[in-house]
Every structure is written in C-alpha cells, then in structure tokens.
Amino acid sequence: MSTSTQNRTSRDENLALLLGGIGLVVGVVLALFILKPQSAIFGRGSVGELGAFVAFFAAGIGFLIAMRLTGFGERPWLEKLSRPRRFLDQAGLALVHASFAFFAATAVYAVFSGAFRTLDLDRYAGAFTVGLVCAIAAYVSASSATTLTTESLSVLVALFLVVGSLASALSSSDPQWWQQHFSALGAASDRSGVLFNFTLILSGLVLMALADFLTHDLSTWAEHHDEPVWKVRFIRVALVALGLLLGMVGVIPVNLSMFWHNMVTYGAIGVFAVLLVGVPILLKKLPGGFIAVTLIVVALLAGVVYLHLGAGYLNITAFEMGAVSSVFVWLLLFIRTVTAAVNDVPEAAQVSRVISTDTYISDPPEPV
Known part of the structure; x- marks a missing residue:
C-alpha cells in the first residue's frame, strides 16, 4: 500500500481507545500519589506541570505501541529498513508526538489558569484532569500512528x-x-x-x-x-x-x-x-x-x-x-x-x- 493513503480500521480504533483508557487510569493513579492536597492549575509544582509531563510520556509511548502493533503490519516496507534507521524514524516520530502533547497540555492549563484565577484544585479534581489529558494524548498519538501518511x-x-x-x-x-x-x-x-x-x-x-x-x-x-x-x-x-x-x-x-x-x-x-x-x-x-x-x-x-x-x-x-x-x-x-x-x-x-x-x-x- 502507498504511504500516501492509509485506511483506518476498527482494529486501529479499538487499539487507540484501549491505550487511551490505560492512559486515563495511569494518569489518575500517578496524580493521586504525586499531587499535593491543594495545587495551582498552572505554574511550578502545579497540576498543569504534572499533566504536561504525563501527557508527554503517554503520547510517546502510545505512539510507539500503536506503531509496533499496527503500523508495521500496514507498512511492511518499514520492516525491511535497517535497525538503526527504524530506530531513528520511530524515536523521532514518537518524540514529535510527545512534544506536541506537552505543548498542547501546557497551553490548555495556562488558558484555564487565566480563566479561573486564584483557583486551586484538590488532589482528586487535579488527578481527574491529569488522567483526562493523559488519555487524550495516548489516544490521539495512537490514532496518528495507525493513519500516518507521507502527507x-x-x-x-x-x-x-x-x-x-x-x-x-x-x-x-x-x-x-x-x-x-x-x-x-x-x-x-x-x-x-x-x-x-x-x-x-x-x-x-x-x-x-x-x-x-x-x-x-x-x-x-x-x-x-x-x-x-x-x-x-x-x-x-x-x-x-x-x-x-x-x-x-x-x-x-x-x-x-x-x-x-x-x-x-x-x-x-x-x-x-x-x-x-x-x-x-x-x-x-x-x-x-x-x-x-x-x-x-x-x-x-x-x-x-x-x-x-x-x-x-x-x-x-x-x-x-x-x-x-x-x-x-x-x-x-x-x-x-x-x-x-x-x-x-x-x-x-x-x-x-x-x-x-x-x-x-x-x-x-x-x-x-
């Protein structure tokens, strides 16, 4: 199949949803252990800082898993690349998706911080937002991996x-x-x-x-x-x-x-x-x-x-x-x-x- 077009299947969607669900659980659990009883929405030591870093790893790992499970099967020519080239390609693409997730999460938390000034979140509300951001990052990155084209x-x-x-x-x-x-x-x-x-x-x-x-x-x-x-x-x-x-x-x-x-x-x-x-x-x-x-x-x-x-x-x-x-x-x-x-x-x-x-x-x- 040409890499100019890539059809999305129900298997791809199920995998993306599964990774998003795992991201939600992992994000909530991590936040419950890391967040303080009361945390600011944005800034150093805030819910937003944790959410951005968790989104970074969720997006990168989600992309790699989806690429490995479905991407190579739909693009068999990738398997014929030398190992160093496959490693560099996957590492670069995973880092780009992770970085986009970090930028997006940071921007969203910054906007909400400006809209809800002086508001602090308790541990449970903060954990929910971190889990949600983590789920979205994993889902979007996995979806991108299964439909990635040259364009x-x-x-x-x-x-x-x-x-x-x-x-x-x-x-x-x-x-x-x-x-x-x-x-x-x-x-x-x-x-x-x-x-x-x-x-x-x-x-x-x-x-x-x-x-x-x-x-x-x-x-x-x-x-x-x-x-x-x-x-x-x-x-x-x-x-x-x-x-x-x-x-x-x-x-x-x-x-x-x-x-x-x-x-x-x-x-x-x-x-x-x-x-x-x-x-x-x-x-x-x-x-x-x-x-x-x-x-x-x-x-x-x-x-x-x-x-x-x-x-x-x-x-x-x-x-x-x-x-x-x-x-x-x-x-x-x-x-x-x-x-x-x-x-x-x-x-x-x-x-x-x-x-x-x-x-x-x-x-x-x-x-x-």
Missing part, C-alpha cells in the same frame, strides 16, 4: 518547527532577541535555548524519517513511469542531508561555534537550492503545476533577499522567517504533488520492495 508527516514536521520556535520565542528572557537573528534563541542560556535547539534537532530527525516515507511513494511513481532508480536515490539523499544539516544547526548553536554553525547553515541552504533546481528537471513527468509552484517559490525567495539586502526593509530575523517559510511551503507542495501522482498509479502497481541500496522502488505489476 500528514510533512505537515507534522512543519507544524512542529513552527510551534517549537514560537514556544522558544515566548519563553525567551530577552524581549529583543528578534533584533539579532533566530540563532540568538539557540544561544540563550535559559530554557528557550534548550527548546529551540531541541526543536531543530528533532525537526531534522523527522525530516529524515519523511525521506523514507517519500522515497517509498516516489519509487512507486517512478517505477510506473519508467523513471531510473538513481533519480529517486538522489531525492532521498538530498532530503536526508537536509534533515541532518537542520539537526546539526541545533547541535552547534552560535555560542558554541559561530564558524561551524554557519557552515552547516550554508550547507542546508545549498542542499535546498539543489533540490529546488533539481527536482523539476529530474522529475519532469510530475504534474505541470509543480513547475509553476517552483517558479513562484524562487520569485518569493528572490523578493525576500532583495527586501533584506537590497531595500533593507527586512532585518535578519524577518529574512530568515521568510526564507524558511518558502522552503517548507515548497517541500509541502512537492510532497502533496508526489502523493497525488502516486494516487493515480493503479493499485496493482503499488507493491513495493527494497533494493540493496535501501532505496525503494516498486515491483512491476503482476500479469492479469
């Missing part, structure tokens, strides 16, 4: 990069950080620095997992259109390199080494430039609208560069935001184009195999 994964990594960066900016102790550049967030000594670098590292890891999913779909399309395998390998290597370099930007913040931070940043820019130029040339049989999209993105990037370097209208932070937004818009539209093209391939041709280079192509359709 949904691309949206996931883009959203995580945005949410993580905004969370880092909101928690920054320097209100004027934006007058420098985005990398200033990663150089901070407070939690905003840790959060920003963690966001970049994890986004890079998930982008590498996305390369596996996209390569699988692209191979199906390439086989059907008699495209050579090396083109698919080229796209995969470029995406893996882009993910690796994005993660390295977080591993090497500017306060650790300005030189190497800039080198990996320039490397990521170079890889994207190669993709931007190479994909429309190599994959000419993709829908023609994608060529127009690529030209528009090139024009947007040129406009952003002019507004920063030429007109001096945008500072470096605004320039980085515009450039990164253009990059991910192009990636998302490229992936949507590929998944749409794969959906046009007859189902009989969507039987995949893994060649010795760990790059996916499709087996020829069986004789009718």
Whole structure:
C-alpha cells in the first residue's frame, strides 16, 4: 500500500481507545500519589506541570505501541529498513508526538489558569484532569500512528518547527532577541535555548524519517513511469542531508561555534537550492503545476533577499522567517504533488520492495 493513503480500521480504533483508557487510569493513579492536597492549575509544582509531563510520556509511548502493533503490519516496507534507521524514524516520530502533547497540555492549563484565577484544585479534581489529558494524548498519538501518511508527516514536521520556535520565542528572557537573528534563541542560556535547539534537532530527525516515507511513494511513481532508480536515490539523499544539516544547526548553536554553525547553515541552504533546481528537471513527468509552484517559490525567495539586502526593509530575523517559510511551503507542495501522482498509479502497481541500496522502488505489476 502507498504511504500516501492509509485506511483506518476498527482494529486501529479499538487499539487507540484501549491505550487511551490505560492512559486515563495511569494518569489518575500517578496524580493521586504525586499531587499535593491543594495545587495551582498552572505554574511550578502545579497540576498543569504534572499533566504536561504525563501527557508527554503517554503520547510517546502510545505512539510507539500503536506503531509496533499496527503500523508495521500496514507498512511492511518499514520492516525491511535497517535497525538503526527504524530506530531513528520511530524515536523521532514518537518524540514529535510527545512534544506536541506537552505543548498542547501546557497551553490548555495556562488558558484555564487565566480563566479561573486564584483557583486551586484538590488532589482528586487535579488527578481527574491529569488522567483526562493523559488519555487524550495516548489516544490521539495512537490514532496518528495507525493513519500516518507521507502527507500528514510533512505537515507534522512543519507544524512542529513552527510551534517549537514560537514556544522558544515566548519563553525567551530577552524581549529583543528578534533584533539579532533566530540563532540568538539557540544561544540563550535559559530554557528557550534548550527548546529551540531541541526543536531543530528533532525537526531534522523527522525530516529524515519523511525521506523514507517519500522515497517509498516516489519509487512507486517512478517505477510506473519508467523513471531510473538513481533519480529517486538522489531525492532521498538530498532530503536526508537536509534533515541532518537542520539537526546539526541545533547541535552547534552560535555560542558554541559561530564558524561551524554557519557552515552547516550554508550547507542546508545549498542542499535546498539543489533540490529546488533539481527536482523539476529530474522529475519532469510530475504534474505541470509543480513547475509553476517552483517558479513562484524562487520569485518569493528572490523578493525576500532583495527586501533584506537590497531595500533593507527586512532585518535578519524577518529574512530568515521568510526564507524558511518558502522552503517548507515548497517541500509541502512537492510532497502533496508526489502523493497525488502516486494516487493515480493503479493499485496493482503499488507493491513495493527494497533494493540493496535501501532505496525503494516498486515491483512491476503482476500479469492479469
């Protein structure tokens, strides 16, 4: 089955409900033992703090269990990946779901704290909310694992990069950080620095997992259109390199080494430039609208560069935001184009195999 579509079954729903129920029980029991007789809704030592951390683990574990029990069965090509690649893919995806659960729980408790000011919760009311948050986190993550597609994964990594960066900016102790550049967030000594670098590292890891999913779909399309395998390998290597370099930007913040931070940043820019130029040339049989999209993105990037370097209208932070937004818009539209093209391939041709280079192509359709 193509990873561009993934049907949800009653077995998948039952598993998600079961994990949600287990999460509810575990969350309530933990909260009853940990919470004080009276606790604030939000803040240090509060119900919200416990709920956010419990949601983090519930979402991550729920995703891994669901992926293991149903995800591999519905995506047999994943089992053919090498162990290190399977581990990295699963770890990255689980951490992203866990992080989203943490962010969402924190935001919900913060909103309720603002709405019900001065209200403290007793141990039992607090335990109920923690259990509820834990159940929702486990259920949603398990549901995501059973229906994960290339397209949904691309949206996931883009959203995580945005949410993580905004969370880092909101928690920054320097209100004027934006007058420098985005990398200033990663150089901070407070939690905003840790959060920003963690966001970049994890986004890079998930982008590498996305390369596996996209390569699988692209191979199906390439086989059907008699495209050579090396083109698919080229796209995969470029995406893996882009993910690796994005993660390295977080591993090497500017306060650790300005030189190497800039080198990996320039490397990521170079890889994207190669993709931007190479994909429309190599994959000419993709829908023609994608060529127009690529030209528009090139024009947007040129406009952003002019507004920063030429007109001096945008500072470096605004320039980085515009450039990164253009990059991910192009990636998302490229992936949507590929998944749409794969959906046009007859189902009989969507039987995949893994060649010795760990790059996916499709087996020829069986004789009718």
